[in-house]
Amino acid sequence: MAATLVGTGRRRARTNGSEVRMGRSSKDKRDIYYRLAKEEGWRARSAFKLLQLDQEFNLFTGVNRAVDLCAAPGSWSQVLSRKLRGQEEKAEKGEEVKIVAVDLQAMAPLPGVTQIQGDITKVSTAQEIIRHFEGQPADLVVCDGAPDVTGLHDVDEYIQAQLLLAALNITTHVLKPGGTFVAKIFRGKDVTLLYSQLKIFFSGVTCAKPRSSRNSSIEAFVVCQNYSPPEGYVPNMSNPLLDHSYDVDFNQLDGPNRVIVPFLACGDLSAFDSDRTYPLQLHADKQYQYTPPAQPPICPPYQQACHLRKNNLLSREDALSVGPSQRPEPPAESN
Structure with missing residues (x-):
């Protein structure tokens, strides 16, 4: 198979004399969930992670007030909007x-979603969230936030753990008793420490891996159900977690002395494999068409940087003189 570059940035491949247009990005060819997200109108492939978690845990049942922390670009907010507002339309009363x-970054508007550009x-x-709920606590809090990974796993796991604890902290301010908290976690050697912290506030804590989450990634999600803080606990941003006994050698204990974090794979075997490479044309009777994000x-x-590279300005002295108003929109990308 021979491939040639064309002016539009796409590739065309010739097979047995027929020409097939390939994806504008290598992600189109490589990642099936990236392609499905664009086809179904999701802002990012991560939407499927929350959908598959809901299939396993029924997260949206009875939920009327939901909070999405670290929300940008908004795929989880999209899921909440479609699912919860769909349930609302079906219910007579x-x-x-x-x-x-909530996110520090700006996010394009979504129907039925109130946005707060703020720090969790x-x-x-937290007070502004409650104000939007007219003084009522949330039924569900979700957080898909993650740091810019460095590739140093110990550092990445530590930073992600701190982000999760920050999300847990604000959750204790806004979540109702019996509510549910879902957040991203990087599974590492100290995951049992995080698990022990979460167990203080939730009677049920499960570590789940959606099928749309790549097996090659240490990413997983903690699903914390039945929020039940200790009696007399008062949420405090300066001291988010309770002091409790935790042995530094806890992870080296064996047998029943070690707390085992329940781990559950979400999504049945009929779902696509996030680590597998699929052809662009999945069905013989349906031609592939590129879909923008x-x-x-x-x-x-x-x-x-994208503008400078696109216009061959990276090595020119006048590159820095290009003003923001002269810069075109960046190429479309997705998580």
């Missing part, structure tokens, strides 16, 4: 569904 999305480590953000990033940090 019921409480109005309210969804609040500030008590003012539902929502390109808003003011990404790499916007200027």
Whole structure:
């Protein structure tokens, strides 16, 4: 098979004399969930992770008030909007569904979603969430936030753990007793420490791996059910977690002395494998067509670099003189 580059940036491959247009990005060819997200109108492939978690845990049952922390670009908020507002339309009578999305970054608007551009480590953000709920606590809090990974697993796991604890902290301010908390976690050697912290506030804690999450990734999700804080506990941003006994050699204990974190794989075997490479044309009777992302990033940090590279300005002295108003929109990308 021979492939040649064309002016549009796409590739065309010739097989047995017939020409087939390939994806504009290598992600189109490589990642089936990336392609499905664009076809179904999701802003990122991560939408399927929350959908598959819901299939296993029925996260949205009875939920009228939901919070999406670290929400940008908004795929989990999309899922909440479609699922919860769909349930609201089916119900003849019921409480109005309210969804609040929080992130430091700007996010394009979504129907039925109230956006807060704020810091989840500030008590003012928690107060604003409650204000949007008219003084009522949330039924569900989700968080798909993650740091920019360095490739140093110990560092990445530590930073992700701190982000999870920050999400847990604000959750204790806004979640109702009996509510559910879902957050991303990097599974490492100290995952039992995080598990022990979560068990203080939730009677049920499960570590789950959706099928749309790559097997090659240490990413997983903690599903914490039945929020039941200790009696007399008062949420405090400056001291988010209770002091409790935790032996530094805890992870080296064997047998029944070691706390085992329940681990559950979500998504049945009929789902696509996130680590497998699929052909662009999945069905013989349906021709592949390129689909642009539902929502390109808003003011990404790499916007200027993309413009300079596209216009061959990286090595020119006048490259820095290009003003923001002269820069075109960045190429569309997705998580």
